[in-house]
Amino acid sequence: MAKNKIAVNETNNTRGTCTTTENQVVKNKVHFDISPIIAILSFILAVCSFLIATFPQINPFNNNIVAKAEAGDLKSQIMLAEHYYEIVDISESIYWYKIASAQESYYQAAALNNLAVIYANSDPIIEWDSYVYIKAYKIFLKAGDLGETAALRNAYILLHAVPEDVFCSNGINPSMEKSRLRTLLTTYNEWSEELEGIDYNLKYVANVQSLTEFSNTYDKNFYKASPAYTQKVVIKKNDDGMDIPVIETYTTYNVFEILGESELPEYKYIHISESY
DSSP, X not given: OHHHHHHHHHHHHHHHHHHHHHHXXXXXXXXXOOHHHHHHHHHHHHHHHHHHHHOGGGOTTOOOHHHHHHTTOHHHHHHHHHHHHHTTOHHHHHHHHHHXXXXXXXXXXXXXXXXXXXXXXXXTTTTSOTHHHHXXXXXXXXXXXXXXXXXXXXXXXXXXXXXXXXXXXXXXXHHHHHHHHHHHHHHTTOOOHHHHTOOOEEEEEEEESOHHHHHTTSOTTSOEEEEEEXXXXXEEEOTTSOEXXXXXXXXXXXXXXXXXXXXXXXXXXXXXXXXX
């Protein structure tokens, strides 16, 4: 009888031990510590927030084109350049095209071409000096070297649109350049009747103070006059007889003779954003 009682007690003790172990396992499962996971997720969220704030162009839900452009997003920069060009805010368009065209990319050649188109269409008498045409020509050639044949076409047109002495004074032989570009365009199968038929050149004639002076001297049928505004400070007396400085504006005109009978084709501007 004593042996049986001892056996029963041993069995009970064993069961008690098993029950205690199972309770500890359940308790450990219930109190699993998830704080490290929360800390990791919080860190990842903080890093993502920092990156999106610093580099808004990586946020696919960000529609602020200006912010993305300022952060370096190329497509946004080109979209801004095109937008300002269309609303004739030329200085802003030039600003964004300069930034976009400085980056090596699939769109670099087209951006360079468009920048040069703006320069080529500018009025050098009012806003620039004649070197702006040389700048436009060199940018066209750079775009052409990158594979943009439209830029070579535009460069050929520019050689006819600007007086030859502007190129010659900057070490460029217009006749040789026309021949070279014609060969390149023919090689690329881009030579056309439109270019073949160009019969237009400008020749500088004179600088005059007024169109009245011009019309009394030159044939009005053959000129292109671009007004230049200059300001001078002169001293005049006011109503009280005191000398005061006054700014006066004077107008002069650079006159060009048009050689040839045809009109120039327009420069080809590329709407890059349409290819996105």
